[in-house]
Amino acid sequence: MKWIALLVLLVLCGCASHATLSTPQVSTQEFTVSPFPNEVFLIVWKGSNNVNNERLLDLAMLKASQVVQQHKLEYFVIVDQAASKPGEVKYRATAPSPAGWNNELLIQAFKDRPHRAFAFLAAATEQSIYEKFRTAPEPETL
DSSP, X not given: OHHHHHHHHHHXXXXXXXXXXXXXXXXXXXXXXXXXXXTEEEEEEOSOTTSOHHXXXXXXXXXXXXXXXXXXXXXXXXXXXXXXXXXXXXXOSSOOOGGGOOSEEEEEEESSOOTTSOOEEHHHHHHHHHHHHHTOSSOOOO
């Protein structure tokens, strides 16, 4: 009888943990993606201005991760548009702050981790953002 109770408990715990690890329903359809040569992509928010900047930045990073993986690449860096000059591309060492978010994100994707640049691993970034949305106190709506 103890074995049956233990088995039932394990099955119930397994189902409960599986339910909490499901991917949250998050839409990134309000973004447009413009591809450029050398695996560069411009990701622009085209949705409502009523969404807070932290949420938009998270969604932009999620969209960047998805675009990179759709192109069978693994890493991406964020291009610092303000510091870059024609013929000289500068990369950001971090994601932009929510206050500095201007509704667009320029990224360059790579198959292998680029040298001498801070790079995001697309799959890990996607999972991290999903985890943030999953553990948010209240689901936000767009």
